[in-house]
Amino acid sequence: MLHHGDNLTQLRAQIADASVDLIYLDPPFNSGQAYYATGLRDAGPRFDDRWAWDATAFAAACEAVSPAMADVLRALMRLVGEGGDLAYCAFLAPRLVECARVLRPTGSIYLHCDVRMSHYLRLMLDALFGRANFRNEIAWAYRTGGVGKRTFARKHDPILFYSASAAYTFHPQYERIRYRKPFFSAKRDEEGWYADVLLRDVWEIPAVINVSAERSGYPTQKPLALLERIVTASSNAGDVVLDPFCGSGTTLVAAQRCGRCWIGIDANVDALTVAEKRLADASAAPQHL
Ligand SMILES: C[S@@+](CC[C@H](N)C(=O)[O-])C[C@H]1O[C@@H](n2cnc3c(N)ncnc32)[C@H](O)[C@@H]1O
Structure with missing residues (x-):
């Protein structure tokens, strides 16, 4: 099932409590950039990852979340102050709360994020799932992107893996x-x-680049091999996999190829068009498992 719209609204309206076995989310990273689909720059940003302080939105987020999550947000306010970083955290907090609500007790969540924000997001996930249910910080290592001469080249994304309980599905x-x-x-x-x-928790998987066969043109598309690994490890055939920031639908294609059911949500209708095409192509191709 594909849902178009803001995922906070869609999660609340469309997804029942404890109905999902695996969630992977790859939200905007707080990179300070707007991302354009290949060749579609004139049509405007495909999605915007620039965050500005909004006191009203912050207060609303604190109201909407559990007391523990509100405590994390207020602690972050003292730590990082009012600004784009806190606005980004306040955007994600209620969405993570919804993810926890829809996850089955045997389920898992993988939050794909950026090294500049992962430590704040990990505090939020601790507040939601408990430190005991932290399973891994996976380093997805790749070789693309820029380099700096004043730091080691930043060539990995953290993926925070938590389970809903100790009785979670996991296939080594x-x-x-x-x-x-x-x-x-x-x-x-x-x-x-x-x-x-x-x-290990360090995964060397090539990023999707211009010449990759799987490239859809959608910005920040993740590799199918990354998602197939997550789906295979943390779900069973027939399980429900949810991606609330599905973009070009990589998680959904991986779920389909592995014989899982899928739910995708995205606020950008063009993303869903790309996802639909990829899913149709995947259905036409021989099944992976
Ligand atoms: C990093 S991209 C996801 C890329 C995806 N993993 C892929 O492989 O194509 C983030 C996506 O989140 C979507 N998005 C941003 N804010 C959203 C919101 N509030 N609700 C739903 N989707 C949102 C954007 O439109 C974008 O497609």
Whole structure:
């Protein structure tokens, strides 16, 4: 199911309590930029990631959230002061509360964010799910983007993984390590010695670039391989996967290819057009699992 509109309104109106098994969200990052679809710059921003202080919106967010989340927002106000950073946190807080409401007790949430905001968002997720339900901070590592000469090149995004309870769905994943020589329980195939070891929390997956086959033209599109890994690890066949900032629909395509049901929400109707096309193409293609 695809829903068009502000996800706060849509989550409240359309999604029942404890009805979703897995949530992945890739909201704006507070990057201070507007993002345009490839070739569509004249049509205006595809989505805007610039945040300005709004005292009324901040007060409304504090009213709308749980006491623990309101405490986090007020603590952040003391820490970061009034401004775009706090406006961004106040935007996400009630949306994260809705995500917690719709998640089943066996469910998990993955919040994809930016290194400049992840520590604030982690406090919010602690307030919602409890520190005991923090599972991982995954580093999605890539090689694209700018470099700086005064810092190490920033080449990863944090993805904060929390579960709704201790009884969460999780299927361990493996990665293949290659060896030059036989080593402990190494096996051998036509490429040489290898072992399949449990996957770490650092994931090297190439970003979607101009020449990627999967590129839709939608800005900030995430790789299908990243989403397929999350869907496979944290849901079962037939489960419901929700992406409330679905953009070009990468999560939905991954869910469909893995035999899961999906719900996508986006405020930008052009994003949903791209997502619909990708989903139709994925249906026409042979199923992945
Ligand atoms: C970073 S992009 C998501 C990209 C997506 N993961 C993909 O692979 O294409 C963020 C998306 O959030 C949407 N968005 C921003 N604010 C929203 C809101 N309040 N409600 C629903 N969607 C929103 C934007 O239109 C944009 O498509």
